[in-house]
Amino acid sequence: MSFSATCFVNTFPKNVSYSREQRFQKLVKNCPASRAPTRRRAPRRTCLVAKVARHRIAVLPGDGIGPEIMNVTLEVLRTAGRRFDVEWEFLEAPIGGAAIDAAGDPLPVETLSLCRRAEAVLLACVGGPNWDNLSSKQRPEAGLLRLRKELEAFANLRPVRTFSQLLDASPLKSELVAGVDLIIVRELTGDVYFGEPRGIEFIPEGNGEREAFNTMLYRESEIDRVAKVAFELAMTRPRRKLCSVDKANVLETSMLWRSRVSTMAASYPDVEFSSMYVDNAAMQLVRYPKQFDVVLTGNMFGDILSDEASMISGSLGMLPSASLGDGTFPAIYEPIHGSAPDIAGQNKANPMACILSATLMLRYSLNRPDMADAIELAITNVLDQGYRTADIMSAGKRLCNCSEIGDKILEALQESAVSRVA
Ligand code: IPM
Numbered sequence: 001m002s003f004s005a006t007c008f009v010n011t012f013p014k015n016v017s018y019s020r021e022q023r024f025q026k027l028v029k030n031c032p033a034s035r036a037p038t039r040r041r042a043p044r045r046t047c048l049v050a051k052v053a054r055h056r057i058a059v060l061p062g063d064g065i066g067p068e069i070m071n072v073t074l075e076v077l078r079t080a081g082r083r084f085d086v087e088w089e090f091l092e093a094p095i096g097g098a099a100i101d102a103a104g105d106p107l108p109v110e111t112l113s114l115c116r117r118a119e120a121v122l123l124a125c126v127g128g129p130n131w132d133n134l135s136s137k138q139r140p141e142a143g144l145l146r147l148r149k150e151l152e153a154f155a156n157l158r159p160v161r162t163f164s165q166l167l168d169a170s171p172l173k174s175e176l177v178a179g180v181d182l183i184i185v186r187e188l189t190g191d192v193y194f195g196e197p198r199g200i201e202f203i204p205e206g207n208g209e210r211e212a213f214n215t216m217l218y219r220e221s222e223i224d225r226v227a228k229v230a231f232e233l234a235m236t237r238p239r240r241k242l243c244s245v246d247k248a249n250v251l252e253t254s255m256l257w258r259s260r261v262s263t264m265a266a267s268y269p270d271v272e273f274s275s276m277y278v279d280n281a282a283m284q285l286v287r288y289p290k291q292f293d294v295v296l297t298g299n300m301f302g303d304i305l306s307d308e309a310s311m312i313s314g315s316l317g318m319l320p321s322a323s324l325g326d327g328t329f330p331a332i333y334e335p336i337h338g339s340a341p342d343i344a345g346q347n348k349a350n351p352m353a354c355i356l357s358a359t360l361m362l363r364y365s366l367n368r369p370d371m372a373d374a375i376e377l378a379i380t381n382v383l384d385q386g387y388r389t390a391d392i393m394s395a396g397k398r399l400c401n402c403s404e405i406g407d408k409i410l411e412a413l414q415e416s417a418v419s420r421v422a
């Protein structure tokens with residue numbers, strides 16, 4: 001089943017006007033990635049008790065700060081579940097370093113099959129110094145990359161928004177970052193991350209010197225399917241702009257990328273399309289980030305640019321992501337940050353990127369924008385009240401650890417429910 005053929009066709013009939021939120025919900029609802037795989041409909045019967053929805057989620061806490069931020073995220077989902085009559089079935093499994101320690105494999109078959117049985121996968125982060133000396137195929141990161149590949153999660157959506165309360169937390173000037181609302185669409189299952197051959201070998205000439213090599217590789221079909229997601233996404237956004245980022249002045253993969261994406265642009269006359277070299281894009285992101293709306297790019301460039309872009313919102317700890325496929329397999333929701341081994345186990349981490357990833361799951365996979373809105377509002381309220389984790393701390397604010405900020409978010413979630421009823 002091809003994403004392009006099934007996902008966004010006739011999503012928005014021309015004679016009907018939709019609000020931004022409606023377009024967004026319709027987009028993700030029509031996207032096969034948002035459909036629950038083979039869930040049987042409950043038999044109709046007369047019942048006086050309100051119907052409770054039930055969702056089965058694969059939960060992969062991973063390494064470092066992963067278990068801490070995942071605990072808080074699950075508590076937030078449980079609380080939201082009680083408020084909105086949703087029951088959760090959380091199926092937890094190890095990935096990354098935790099899985100290497102438990103099963104000798106960064107992605108054990110049990111973990112993968114559990115993910116395949118779920119409606120969505122919620123993942124925290126992987127990696128750490130304990131496993132740094134392993135070969136590239138055995139490292140914790142290899143487990144994450146295999147998971148993305150196995151679930152064919154080729155489109156990684158990384159929204160970058162500024163929170164008005166966190167303008168001080170960004171190292172960039174407030175007037176530059178205020179109002180930024182861009183989204184990076186990063187191709188996730190191709191490029192130099194997966195290209196073969198790769199390796200480190202002794203050079204044939206002898207003398208014990210080694211050389212290392214990787215292969216940057218893109219097929220037309222891989223470029224087309226992720227470009228389609230980006231164009232369709234651009235159509236749902238008020239500014240309808242798309243900037244494709246590559247290095248077409250040097251790399252063949254980028255030359256092919258640019259020609260395919262430019263060709264597709266012709267089918268989207270309503271989208272204001274441009275291409276930009278990646279070095280320039282890195283500079284433009286800090287010079288004038290508000291010029292960007294949807295940024296489409298390959299796996300490697302997207303990895304680098306999204307870390308850079310996180311500084312616009314103040315911290316890596318605020319950026320969520322959604323990794324979507326064509327709907328055959330469940331989507332993966334993961335914060336963009338790593339496992340932060342330096343603060344792991346100290347209850348200091350910011351859980352908000354993980355919680356915001358869960359809100360993307362509610363929107364994209366579970367079709368519950370109402371729950372996502374409520375959780376996002378709770379986070380906004382907590383920031384309004386001046387509570388901050390260390391990574392977004394600024395003068396005059398109240399420093400919280402991971403579980404404290406989690407408790408504040410839970411309280412805000414309960415309070416907003418009470419004030420709606422009152
Ligand atoms: C990310 C991370 C991963 C990546 C690592 C942990 C393999 O940096 O999701 O951005 O490079 O994709």
Ligand code: MG
Binds near residue numbers: 304336
């Ligand atoms: Mg990264």
